[in-house]
Every structure is written in structure tokens, then in C-alpha cells.
Amino acid sequence: MKHLKLLPITIAVGTVLGSAPILAATDAEVEALKARIDQLEKKVDIDYTYEQKSIELPPDIEVPRGVIFSGYARYGSAYKSSDERMVNAYGALNGNATGRLGNENYGGEFQLGKILKSDKGAVWDLVLMVDNYQDRSWAEDGGLNVKKMYAGATNLFESQPTLYFWGGRDFHQRTATNLNDYFWVTHDGQGGGFKNLDVGVGQFNLSFVGQVDDDMVGDNGKYAITSKWHDIPLGAANLNFYFNYGFASDRVLDDEDTADSRGVKSYQIAGELSLNGQRLVVRYADNAKDSAFDLVDDQQAFLVSVDGFYQLTPKSSVEYVAAYQSIDVSDDQDRANYNINIRPTYSWDDINSTWVELGYSLVDYDTIDATNKAWKVTLSQNVSFGPLANARPMIRFYTTIGNSDNEFAGYGDDGVTVQTTDLDTVTVGAMFEAWW
Template sequence: MKLFKLLPLSLAVAGTLASAGALADNHDIDAMEARLAELEARVGGQFNDTQQPAVLNAQSEVPLGIVFSGYARYGAGYQGGDSLYVGTAGGIGGGNKTGRLGNEQNGGEIQFAKAFESDAGAIWDIVFMVDHWEDASWGNTGGTQVKKLYAGASNVFESQPDLYIWAGRDFHQRPQTDIDDYFWMMHDGQGAGFYNLNLGGVKFDFSVVGQVEGEFVGDNGKYAATSKLHGMNLGGVDLALYANYGFKSDKLENDNDVADSAYQLAAEANFSGQKFLVRYSDSAVDSVFDLKEDQTALLFSFSGGVGLTDNAGIQYLTSYQMNEGDAVEDRAQYNVIVRPTYQWNDVHSTWLEGGYNVVDFDDIDATNSSWKVTLSQNIAIGGETWSRPMLRFYATVGEADNEYTGQNPDGSYTTSNPDTLTVGAMFEAWW
């Protein structure tokens, strides 16, 4: 790939940022480590992500009444250019590879849950969620849909008090990188399984789910067996391993466009506010529900945050993903996103995000790219980067240069070159 040489450079820049703490004097190492931990917490994106399953354990408190939680972002953007948002044609997988700040669509997820405790000490919950997103990039058909309706229980086996067993419809296996808003695995569906089976100090999750389409209740014939091994701490590195297998039922027996099986293998390492992950998919990209023949995908991603001073920090992400096979146009995608932040006080902050994203085709003499810069002035409920609710007032400029969006009958390529100038305001909250 003619632009592959940019990837090591971006990784080197990110690695240099991550190692900033190494410049401290040895005699003050304890104080330096404590200060780094505090600063990393300011920019590391620690928050209660309600998109992940709320897994109960034997120590969970049972709140009274109904628990109301969710995630939402809504606002308006004035379009002063060709496009309201910035993106690159031909991208691999989901997410917003040019950066999400000032480049996000509207929507939200509203959740209600009720917990119970039996006389024997088992803790149960029933969870219901609806979501509402701007278009089919998040909601299969747009509009409001039931995304969760499940029940689960923990402390039902004396030897495994933290084992949580569930059945129903749920957001399922949604590991995410933040500033590109990328769920690099996603297996929402209806099924059953368990979390936190204790295997000698290491935890194991396993579930089998069927994919559902939008507002429908039954599955569409595509299934996923998902697993995760986690709770492994190796010298300050929190390691998790994933293995997923996709397959189809007899409902799709005569559909030749659906592969018989697919699989994914992945590893995720978190350390000192940074995250490194690698994922390999066969007959799939982000989900083994894809069941797409004759293609593979390989992803590397490094992201995190570093505190520079009491008030200034920087978040960043760089990734490389390749998609190739007989059924696809072989291509690689790589991106760099950098977001410096400055916290004026416990209410006001300023963020500046720059992103660059490239899709480099292998068998086609074409490269697509996009860039954007967003300046955002924020008002939040607290003085941390992840404090929400937050009001944002922002301006985004950017451009996409797509040398290939399709092929004309005469063999020439269709192209596009939209620019973006957007001024907007929005709120974002998780609770």
C-alpha cells in the first residue's frame, strides 16, 4: 500500500505521548506515579457506559424503585458546506474514523431497570431499553426500537456467587474505542448466557445470541456464540481475550449469499490509561453475524489519554485495518485522531480535535481520504473530561477527497470531493 508508511509514524507519535511520564526524576518516582494516575484519570474517559451489560454480583446493592439510566446526544448543526458530516468513502467497519467531536448524529437510549433480592440471597434484575437514532447507521430502520428486554440473576450457585446468568434481548458484546466511536465488536441480539464464571481467579463469559432485525421479535437465522476471558492482570496490564463463532440456521439454508460460518479472535490490553487491541475476523468484520464469504479483516488500534498539566490533557487514537478476499475490493484503512483538552474550571472546558482518515485500495489505483478539525466550547456538570451532562458549542471544518466511489460503464471511476463547514450546538449525557 503506497500510504502504509504513514502508519508507523502515527504509532510512534502516539507511543511518545504515552511515555511522557518517563521523564520524571527517579528519586520522585512514587509522587510522579501518583500524579500520573490522577492526570490520566482526567483524560482517560472513565465513565459509566450504560451500553455495556449491567452485570450484577453477590455484592450488588438492590436499589428501591425503578432505576432510570441511558445515553443521549441531541442538537442541531448548520450546514455551510456540501456535507454536514465528514467521512471517507469505502471505509472498513463502523465508527467515525475521522473523529467524532462535532461529527456525530443525533440519538439516544433510554433504559429502565428493576432489581430484586430473593429470600435465599439471589439478586435478580429485569431491564428494558428503547433507542432512537437519526438513521439506519445506528437503528436498523430508524425511529424508536426495543433494544433490551432481559432478565438475569446472580448468587444462584454457592460456589459461584458472582456468576450472572441472563436470557432475553440485550446489547451484547460491545467493546468500544472512544474518540472514533467504534464498536469493534457488536453482537446485539436475543439469547442467553453467563458472565463472570470464576476459573481460578480468571473470569469467563459465554453466550449464544440470534440476530434480530429492527423492531422484529424473532431472529433472522444468524447466530453468534461469543466468549471472553478477562480479569487477567499481568504486571499492570489488564488483558482480555475474545473468541466468537457465527453460524446460520436452516432458515438461511438456501441463501447462498450467507456463509455457513464466521469467527473472530481478539486481544485487548489496558494499561495506565492506554488501550491496545488486535482483532482478526474471518468471513466477518465487526460482527460474526456478517457471515460474508471469502473475506478477512485485521485490526490494530492504540488509544488513550495523557494528562499534561493540572488543566491540560490530550486524548488520541491511531488504528490500522485491512479487509481483503475474493468477495471484496482489497483495501487498508488507517487513521489518526488527536484531541487536546483544556479545563478552565469545574464547569468550562475547550477541546480541539483533529482527525485524518485514509482508505487505500490495493487493486484499484485510487486512494480516498478525509480530514476535519473541530473546536468545541463545553459546559459540563463536573471538571473531568468524562463529566456529563455536557453542553457543546462547536464549529467543524473538513473535507473528503474520494478518488473512487464506484465504476462507470466506460471503466472510469466515479469520484466525490465534499467539503464541510458546520456550526452547531448539542448536549451529551450518560446517567
């Protein structure tokens, strides 16, 4: 991608070098030309890449020329030779609780961004993203959907140079753990607000967002006021707090799928402590779980999660997550989910690596005498852009084996009979994953 962005510069420089006057240039002029080329390259190759979270411009960013293309994608094919292609315990609460490696659907998010700078120094960006996923939890029709279209601005006030205002549709307050691909706070939607207000100790974000109505243009009548007090120094550690409040308008009555949300209020409180690559998350939600948009009456959820990364040797590392979450609901499906995922990796050289991911998930029902269990092992041989575990693009050839043993998997046609399942997984696949 960098080479494509630099193509106009290369042509321009080649034209100059090919002209007759350059043959008579002095050493000083040649050095000046080289310095100019370096300057132009820096203006194109800046650190403005895709993140699951919102992009917030630093006030001193060097404004690139042209449009920035970034994104995330994973596409491939997987052959199953047993009951199920993927491994999941019924009723799991902690995302992809048996682990994501070799155990997820395909799709991608493709983003275009344009950065502008005014004569007075204010820096603006315009961002458009579309996505394409095979998983119906992401996209109802598997086609292209507009996930972002917003404008943002920073460096507006001399006293608050990092203060960033935004308005539009965005991946809002999207915070996750990697190995189980769990977004434990997420409020994707459209609205506006500000981020990175310097409050002396850390920074503060505040926004108003509405939940998008099934990838349409408007919202569905569910709203949230979101806030985050972040980057609070605590010795060598870093501390973030979240407080989010959800509510609905009368518009929810127009949709039978959301009508039960009328009059329901929700809130989330969460703390996130990070130290030397390790993180502790604690979150409580009332009438909600992962999002204040949930608006489920008489529901409480409590989460404790630890995750991190260790570089064991220059060639080996291990990443992990362990989580507990309980949920109390108005019916008889109160339960707790325990999960642990461990991913050791080894780099044979700068491009070849081997990963093994081990995952275990247990769902323990409270009022139903049932326990659901799932385990998974994935072996992945990789060819990647570099030797580090997060180097992308990456091509994977993998095999996943696992089992889910569910003592409770829903009610039968009579509304009483407990359905049980015992499903094996043996899958062989090839895919790529990249973010840029």
C-alpha cells in the same frame, strides 16, 4: 435525577419532622433519624448507570427501591454551509475514522431497570431499553426500537458468587474505542448465557445469541457463540481474549438480503491489553469483520488499534486513538484504513472547557489504483456537569471544518467507471450529550 428519586424520602422525613412528638426527641433519637436518612439515600443512589456494554450485577449490590432510569443521549442541530455536514472517507473501515466530535448523528438510548433480591440472597435484574436515532445504520425508521429486554441473576451459588446468568435481548459483547466510535466487537441480539465464571486466572463468559430481524421480535437466522476470557492479571496490566463463532440456519433463505449467508461459517479472535489508561487491541476475523453475524464468504479482516487517555495537568488532558485495519474481500475492493484522532482538552473552571479534535483517515485500495483521504478539525466550547473530560451532562457549541478527497467512491452506471468526489465540510452546531 437523584433529587427526583429522593422526593418520596424527603416527603416522608418532612412529615416526621413536622409532627409534634419529634419536638420532644432526644439527641440520640435525632442522630438515629439522620443515620436512617443516610441509609435510605444510599439505597437509592447506587452505582447502576448506563454503559454501552451489558450491566452485570455485583453479588453484594445494595438493592435500590423503585425503578432505575439510565441512558445515553445526544440531540442538537447543525448547520452546514458547504458540501457535506459530516466528514468521512469513502470505504473507511475503522468506525467514524475522522473522529466523532462534531461529526455524528443524533439520538438516544433510554433504559429502565429493576433490581430484586430473593430471600436466599440471589440478586436479579430486569432491564428494558428503547432507542431513537436519526442514523439509518442504527434504526431503519428513526422511531423507537426495543434494544434491550432481558433478565439476569447473580449470587446463585456460594462457590461462584460473581457468576451472572442472563437471557433475553441485550447489547451483547459491545466493545468500542471512543474517539472514532468504533465497535470492533459487537453481537447485539437475543439469546442467553453466563458471564464472570471464576476460572482461577480471570473470569470466563459464554453465550449463544441470534441477530435480531430488523428490530422485530424474532431473529433473522444468523447466530453466534460468543466467549470472553477476561480480567487476566499480567503484572500491572489487564488482558482480555475474545473468541466468537458465527453460523446460519436455513431461515436465511427466507430473506434475499441474508440468503448468501447459508453455509458460511465465521470466527473472530481478539486480544485486548490495558495498562495505566492505555489499550492495545489486535483482532482477526474470517468471513466477518466487526461481528461473527457478518457471514461474508471469502472475507478476512485484521485490526491493530491503540488508544488512551493522559491527564497532562489538573486542567488539561489528551485522548487519542490510532488504528490500522486491512480487509480482503471476494471482489476488487481489498483495502486498508489508517486513522488517527487526537483530542486535547482544557478546563477553564469547574464547568467551562474547550476541546479541539483533530482527525485524519486514509483508505488505500489494493487492486484499484485509488487512495481516499479525509481530515477534520472540530473546535468545541462546552458547559458541563464537572471539570473532568468525561463529566456529563454537557452542552456544546462547536464548529467543524474538513475535507474528503475520494479517488474511488463506487462504480458508475456502466459498472466500470470510477466515481470520484472532493467534498468540503463547514458545520456550526449546538447540542447536548449525557449519560446517566
